[in-house]
Amino acid sequence: MIRLTRQTDYGVLLLTVIASHPGRGHTARELAESTRISQAMVSKVLKLLAQAGLLQSQLGVKGGYSLARPAEDVTVREIVDVLEGPIAITVCSDGNGSCEQEGRCPVEANWRTINQAIHGALEAITLADMAAPCPVTLSGSVAKLGALQGSRTGATEPSA
Numbered sequence: 001m002i003r004l005t006r007q008t009d010y011g012v013l014l015l016t017v018i019a020s021h022p023g024r025g026h027t028a029r030e031l032a033e034s035t036r037i038s039q040a041m042v043s044k045v046l047k048l049l050a051q052a053g054l055l056q057s058q059l060g061v062k063g064g065y066s067l068a069r070p071a072e073d074v075t076v077r078e079i080v081d082v083l084e085g086p087i088a089i090t091v092c093s094d095g096n097g098s099c100e101q102e103g104r105c106p107v108e109a110n111w112r113t114i115n116q117a118i119h120g121a122l123e124a125i126t127l128a129d130m131a132a133p134c135p136v137t138l139s140g141s142v143a144k145l146g147a148l149q150g151s152r153t154g155a156t157e158p159s160a
Helices: 006-020 030-034 039-051 076-084 108-124 125-131 139-153
Strands: 055-058 064-067
Touching: 006 030, 006 039, 006 064, 006 076, 006 125, 030 039, 030 064, 039 055, 039 064, 039 076, 076 108, 076 125
Parallel strands: none
Antiparallel strands: 055 064
16 A cells, blocks of 8 residues: 555645745644644654655744745745655566666556656646645646656647
8 A cells, every 4th residue: 555654644734724824933743733733742843844845943932833935936846745755556666776677677667657646746736736725726737747647658738
């Protein structure tokens, strides 16, 4: 089963809460209480996100964590990369030569295509999309995935 870790799930949740209330600092305690995530886990995730430059922290009475960039400029892929590391669905997907079958495997190109589709889907959705009160429309992601698949098969995307 392919599944993101709980840490990544919580990281996206915490960032969406922060993005929903821009312009103010959010303490680890406040976020832990509002999300019902342990304060230790919240603190750990916030520290990782701040070290990666997605959050900024400010000390003091009006301190706390806030987004380092607008939510529209942060993709889900960036968040996943910070908390999970680079996405590679199989060993050969990352192309680092660590698979002994790499270069002669008949399904290697297909796995890379699948990996690129996952990257594209996560890249197409922003933190602002995740923080939106209504369901995210994936039409942009679907179009990008269709273009990716079309380029692989030689098909062209239908015009609108």
